[in-house]
Amino acid sequence: MIRLHNTASGKVEPVVPRDADSISMYVCGPTVYGEPHLGHGRFALVFDVLRRYLEFSGLTVHHVSNITDVDDKIIARAASEGVTEVDIAARYEKSWWDAMDALGVLRPAEAPHATDYVEDMVEAVAGMLASGSAYETSDGVYLSVDAVEGYGLLARQPLDTLRAGARVEAGGEKRSPMDFALWKRAKPGEPVWPAPFGEGRPGWHTECVVMSLDLLGEGFDIHGGGIDLAFPHHENERAQASALGRPLARHWVHNGWVTVGGEKMAKSLGNYTSLDDLLARSDPRSYRLLVLRSHYRQPLEVTVRTTKDAAEALGRLDALSRRFGAAGWLEGEVRQRAGVDQKAAGELGLDAAAIASFCSRMDDDLDTPAALAGVFEVVRQAHVAGDRGETQRGEQLAHTADWLCAALGLRLEAGAGGAWVPVRGGAEAAGGGAHAGEVGTERGTEASTYGSGPDEEVLALVEERDRARAERDWSRADALRDELAVAGWTVEDTPQGTKIRRT
Numbered sequence: 001m002i003r004l005h006n007t008a009s010g011k012v013e014p015v016v017p018r019d020a021d022s023i024s025m026y027v028c029g030p031t032v033y034g035e036p037h038l039g040h041g042r043f044a045l046v047f048d049v050l051r052r053y054l055e056f057s058g059l060t061v062h063h064v065s066n067i068t069d070v071d072d073k074i075i076a077r078a079a080s081e082g083v084t085e086v087d088i089a090a091r092y093e094k095s096w097w098d099a100m101d102a103l104g105v106l107r108p109a110e111a112p113h114a115t116d117y118v119e120d121m122v123e124a125v126a127g128m129l130a131s132g133s134a135y136e137t138s139d140g141v142y143l144s145v146d147a148v149e150g151y152g153l154l155a156r157q158p159l160d161t162l163r164a165g166a167r168v169e170a171g172g173e174k175r176s177p178m179d180f181a182l183w184k185r186a187k188p189g190e191p192v193w194p195a196p197f198g199e200g201r202p203g204w205h206t207e208c209v210v211m212s213l214d215l216l217g218e219g220f221d222i223h224g225g226g227i228d229l230a231f232p233h234h235e236n237e238r239a240q241a242s243a244l245g246r247p248l249a250r251h252w253v254h255n256g257w258v259t260v261g262g263e264k265m266a267k268s269l270g271n272y273t274s275l276d277d278l279l280a281r282s283d284p285r286s287y288r289l290l291v292l293r294s295h296y297r298q299p300l301e302v303t304v305r306t307t308k309d310a311a312e313a314l315g316r317l318d319a320l321s322r323r324f325g326a327a328g329w330l331e332g333e334v335r336q337r338a339g340v341d342q343k344a345a346g347e348l349g350l351d352a353a354a355i356a357s358f359c360s361r362m363d364d365d366l367d368t369p370a371a372l373a374g375v376f377e378v379v380r381q382a383h384v385a386g387d388r389g390e391t392q393r394g395e396q397l398a399h400t401a402d403w404l405c406a407a408l409g410l411r412l413e414a415g416a417g418g419a420w421v422p423v424r425g426g427a428e429a430a431g432g433g434a435h436a437g438e439v440g441t442e443r444g445t446e447a448s449t450y451g452s453g454p455d456e457e458v459l460a461l462v463e464e465r466d467r468a469r470a471e472r473d474w475s476r477a478d479a480l481r482d483e484l485a486v487a488g489w490t491v492e493d494t495p496q497g498t499k500i501r502r503t
């Protein structure tokens with residue numbers, strides 16, 4: 001049973017499904033008024049990995065994520081471009097799905113649009129007015145947070161602190177500075193819908209309450225989103241559900257920020273300013289790997305360095321796949337079950353201990369950095385087995401690594417990587433006749449066929465590695481493989497000795 005941090009309690013708690021064998025999960029989606037940024041990419045990947053892992057654990061996941069297609073920002077953008085709100089929303093919803101597809105994020109089972117739910121929202125607002133928890137002003141309808149018991153729960157701060165921090169609008173008619181708009185009265189030129197309390201449009205916080213309860217029902221399992229949504233958005237959702245007497249989610253899951261550390265985010269520095277930019281410059285799988293390398297509740301540092309590190313780590317996974325043909329072994333029906341059927345792993349003779357360890361780490365508040373470290377340990381062991389000539393064991397481990405990567409949504413590709421770099425002056429082309437373990441490296445041979453060939457240091461590592469293998473010092477050979485990987489080189493063992501190529 002997976003345990004996840006629940007923002008409502010401040011504790012890591014077991015996720016107990018409301019319905020046996022199935023998880024209902026609502027994740028707040030984007031407001032479609034601009035290109036998705038790195039933070040969007042992170043929350044989408046975090047909840048994609050959570051969903052995939054729940055499915056891997058044998059649960060069915062009913063995943064709903066909305067599209068906010070009516071909002072102040074959409075209206076402002078439409079006005080500035082002289083087009084309609086519908087045009088803006090359609091354009092950026094397309095950008096959103098394009099980016100999600102590129103990242104390999106599974107589509108939610110349902111992606112409701114706010115504009116399709118306005119009637120239901122009107123009904124909900126009317127209900128809150130009728131019960132006395134909402135009130136009208138000259139510019140709309142507001143929820144009175146004082147009418148909601150325990151308001152401020154998801155902010156994890158006392159009500160007085162929140163009140164002191166709330167912006168007081170001069171001349172406003174709100175009863176409390178924290179009261180929020182459920183309905184905004186029509187302004188000239190804005191999209192409007194009819195309502196018994198005056199035509200207008202819904203406030204942002206109402207749509208998720210109405211859509212999640214409609215599609216998932218009361219007391220659904222997980223409500224997720226970025227930590228910036230915990231307060232006020234999610235707390236305001238919770239407050240409305242409470243005012244309506246309808247319990248919302250039982251487990252509130254929030255992911256941390258994306259930070260850029262000390263580095264300035266600028267295109268001129270080769271840094272990434274948008275998701276689009278990142279996807280255009282790198283293998284989209286490397287952003288997934290970068291996201292997985294941080295615990296979802298911790299800040300994620302996106303810098304040139306961390307992005308490069310993730311790309312190199314991805315190269316190591318692909319290199320394993322090339323060596324053992326791991327990417328090709330799962331085809332057809334078996335491939336379809338990869339990562340979504342834990343039981344099948346046993347039938348396929350994968351390494352049970354590695355899978356159990358992976359699951360215990362994922363079950364512990366989705367500890368992807370630890371789970372991933374375990375996968376890379378399996379990768380290391382696969383190479384060690386291969387280096388020792390234990391091909392079957394190497395394959396078993398490589399297939400296990402591939403299977404676990406699939407559970408995380410990472411598909412290994414055998415085709416990536418640079419060209420092999422000759423480091424032995426043609427011995428490789430001649431085929432040699434040398435047997436495994438023989439020292440095959442000649443220092444200083446021509447290596448300029450590749451743009452930036454290996455430097456002296458890299459060639460020294462290759463030579464030292466061949467020597468270690470000749471001496472059957474596998475742990476040393478393995479450590480040197482790691483050193484080469486860190487330097488950006490993928491290693492493959494051949495009867496002629498170590499071969500390398502740019503990761």
Ligand SMILES: [Zn+2]
Pocket residue numbers: 028029208233
């Ligand atoms: Zn929402």
